[in-house]
Amino acid sequence: MSISSMQALLADFAARRGWEPFHTPKNLAMALTGEAGELAAEFQWLDTEESAQVMNDPDKAHAVRMEMADVLSYLLRLADVLGVDLEAALKEKVAINEGRFPTEVSMTRDVDR
Amino acid sequence: MSISSMQALLADFAARRGWEPFHTPKNLAMALTGEAGELAAEFQWLDTEESAQVMNDPDKAHAVRMEMADVLSYLLRLADVLGVDLEAALKEKVAINEGRFPTEVSMTRDVDR
Amino acid sequence: MSISSMQALLADFAARRGWEPFHTPKNLAMALTGEAGELAAEFQWLDTEESAQVMNDPDKAHAVRMEMADVLSYLLRLADVLGVDLEAALKEKVAINEGRFPTEVSMTRDVDR
Amino acid sequence: MSISSMQALLADFAARRGWEPFHTPKNLAMALTGEAGELAAEFQWLDTEESAQVMNDPDKAHAVRMEMADVLSYLLRLADVLGVDLEAALKEKVAINEGRFPTEVSMTRDVDR
Numbered sequence: 137m138s139i140s141s142m143q144a145l146l147a148d149f150a151a152r153r154g155w156e157p158f159h160t161p162k163n164l165a166m167a168l169t170g171e172a173g174e175l176a177a178e179f180q181w182l183d184t185e186e187s188a189q190v191m192n193d194p195d196k197a198h199a200v201r202m203e204m205a206d207v208l209s210y211l212l213r214l215a216d217v218l219g220v221d222l223e224a225a226l227k228e229k230v231a232i233n234e235g236r237f238p239t240e241v242s243m244t245r246d247v248d249r
Numbered sequence: 250m251s252i253s254s255m256q257a258l259l260a261d262f263a264a265r266r267g268w269e270p271f272h273t274p275k276n277l278a279m280a281l282t283g284e285a286g287e288l289a290a291e292f293q294w295l296d297t298e299e300s301a302q303v304m305n306d307p308d309k310a311h312a313v314r315m316e317m318a319d320v321l322s323y324l325l326r327l328a329d330v331l332g333v334d335l336e337a338a339l340k341e342k343v344a345i346n347e348g349r350f351p352t353e354v355s356m357t358r359d360v361d362r
Numbered sequence: 363m364s365i366s367s368m369q370a371l372l373a374d375f376a377a378r379r380g381w382e383p384f385h386t387p388k389n390l391a392m393a394l395t396g397e398a399g400e401l402a403a404e405f406q407w408l409d410t411e412e413s414a415q416v417m418n419d420p421d422k423a424h425a426v427r428m429e430m431a432d433v434l435s436y437l438l439r440l441a442d443v444l445g446v447d448l449e450a451a452l453k454e455k456v457a458i459n460e461g462r463f464p465t466e467v468s469m470t471r472d473v474d475r
Numbered sequence: 476m477s478i479s480s481m482q483a484l485l486a487d488f489a490a491r492r493g494w495e496p497f498h499t500p501k502n503l504a505m506a507l508t509g510e511a512g513e514l515a516a517e518f519q520w521l522d523t524e525e526s527a528q529v530m531n532d533p534d535k536a537h538a539v540r541m542e543m544a545d546v547l548s549y550l551l552r553l554a555d556v557l558g559v560d561l562e563a564a565l566k567e568k569v570a571i572n573e574g575r576f577p578t579e580v581s582m583t584r585d586v587d588r
Contacts, residue, residue, distance in 0.1 A: 137336045138251075149343060152352045158407050162292040162300035166406040166501075168320070169508040172285035173399020176515075179275040180392040181384050183523065187275035191331050201333055204324065205342035207281070208335055211320055218304050220314050222321055223250045229318035230262060239265045271520045275392075279519040282395040286512020289402075293505040294497050297409065363562045364477075375569060378578045388518040388526035394546070398511035405501040413501035417557050427559055431568035433507070433550055434561055437543065444530050446540055448547055449476045455544035456488060465491045 139223060143216040146209055161218055168210040175203035252336060256329040259322055274331055281323040288316035365449060369442040372435055387444055394436040401429035478562060482555040485548055500557055507549040514542035 150156055178200050179187050191197040215222045263269055291313050292300050304310040328335045376382055404426050405413050417423040441448045489495055517539050518526050530536040554561045 137340075142336065142339055145339075145343060149346070153350055160297050160300055161303060162295055162297060162505075163406055165289045165292045165300075166402050166505050166508075169282070169285045169289045169505075169512070170399040170403035170406060172282045172320075173396040173402075173508070176278045176282045176392050176399075177396035179278045180389055180396060182275055184273050184275060187273055187278075190274060191333075200331065201338040202342050202345070204328060204333055204335065205338040207285075207320075207324055208339055209342065211317065211324070215317060218313065220304070220317055222317065223255065225314040225318040226255055226258075226321055227250075229315050229322065230258060232315070233262070237266055276519055279388075279392050279395075279515050282392075282399070283512040283516035283519060286395070286509040286515075289505050289512075290509035293502055293509060363566075368562065368565055371565075371569060375572070379576055386523050386526055387529060388521055388523060391515045391518045391526075395508070395511045395515045398508045398546075402504045402508045405504045408501055410499050410501060413499055413504075416500060417559075426557065427564040428568050428571070430550065430554060430559055430561065431564040433511075433546075434565055435568065437546055437550070441543060444539065446530075446543055448543065449481065451540040451544040452481055452484075452547055453476075455541050455548065456484060458541070459488070463492055 139212065139215075142208075143212050146213050147216055150213070159213055159217055161214060164210050164214040164217060168207065168214065171203060171206040171210055175200070175207055178203060252325065252328075255321075256325045259326050260329055263326070272326055272330055274327060277323050277327040277330060281320065281327065284316060284319040284323055288313070288320055291316060365438065365441075368434075369438045372439050373442055376439070385439055385443055387440060390436050390440040390443060394433065394440065397429060397432040397436055401426070401433055404429060478551065478554075481547075482551045485552050486555055489552070498552055498556055500553060503549050503553040503556060507546065507553065510542060510545040510549055514539070514546055517542060 150159055178196065179190070182190065190200060211222070214220075263272055291303070291309065295303065303313060324335070327333075376385055404416070404422065408416065416426060437448070440446075489498055517535065518529070521529065529539060550561070553559075
């Protein structure tokens with residue numbers, strides 16, 4: 137399923153419920169932070185080892201998957217509404233980061249990883 | 250470019266810089282909230298109309314696209330590290346939401362849209 | 363009730379439940395993003411006018427107040443654990459912002475307001 | 476410095492710059508998520524031990540203090556604009572949590588701590 141197919145699915149879902157007027161870029165960006173916060177909440181009290189084992193608990197795994205789906209949904213809707221090509225944006229950002237973090241000098245800690 | 254291709258690109262980027270030890274689920278979920286917050290910051294002082302016009306300003310458009318790429322990158326990395334199939338998760342969530350928000354009764358406001 | 367009194371109340375609450383080992387700076391910062399996201403969620407589908415009227419609905423008002431209390435709680439706990447004087451930090455930040463945003467030239471839009 | 480004094484300082488700062496029209500509840504809640512995300516970013520790649528030592532590095536300590544001040548500023552502004560008494564809200568939330576998490580049964584993990 138391509139990104140554009142997922143976007144079409146979500147656009148149709150919103151349209152059939154009359155939600156389009158609420159799906160402004162500002163509102164969608166705000167909703168995205170809420171869902172990112174809910175996803176983070178699944179990990180907030182776990183230590184590193186526990187966070188790596190989170191998918192071994194079926195209930196927890198389901199919660200994590202559904203929160204990730206929520207984040208993805210709003211990101212896809214926002215891209216659709218703004219006309220942003222997410223694949224192209226990702227490739228451009230990776231190219232920029234290739235310049236910012238040359239492999240020979242990035243084996244130490246940086247802010248962005 | 251499929252989701253798995255984008256994930257392979259990002260996994261390779263991280264591996265070549267020795268960043269894998271930092272890419273724990275907890276850390277990636279936390280990084281995702283930071284990027285979602287930066288994306289939100291692009292819209293925080295804009296009114297509805299301005300937020301809809303944000304891509305008409307080339308500098309602002311570039312900033313928005315790059316913040317969206319950052320959010321996508323961490324979401325893809327997190328899914329990769331956790332073994333989550335994002336497409337399947339999205340479809341499952343949409344199916345759940347079909348039940349939660351029947352089209353005939355969802356033309357009014359709800360928390361989740 | 364002073365900031366330090368509120369911090370003492372929260373520290374005692376955590377201590378009596380054996381939660382101190384979980385209240386690391388990293389975990390508290392992560393929990394704060396989750397609560398900020400929940401607070402934002404109260405406003406995400408509201409337009410400007412509706413957001414200004416949110417306290418007129420008793421249920422909504424209660425939800426907003428409780429989310430704000432959650433954000434404040436984690437911020438106070440984080441400050442306590444890190445030994446940060448929030449009042450001093452606020453004054454220092456305001457002084458910095460006085461320099462960044464001189465009153466005579468700040469009557470137009472800036473990123474930070 | 477009381478909460479209301481800090482709010483008066485921030486209200487004056489905003490008023491002298493003509494920022495009041497931008498300080499709607501929705502915008503302030505959104506700005507708060509951005510600042511919470513920036514605060515989280517200070518901790519995202521640190522392990523538990525490193526996060527506990529973060530204040531030993533003067534540059535990092537300053538960054539953390541200033542991000543905490545930003546979070547506090549927007550929370551105080553939001554409370555001011557909404558007419559929320561943060562101290563009363565905090566006490567009410569603690570009382571609610573006393574009921575939700577009785578001390579005799581809360582020595583194990585829960586979602587909210």
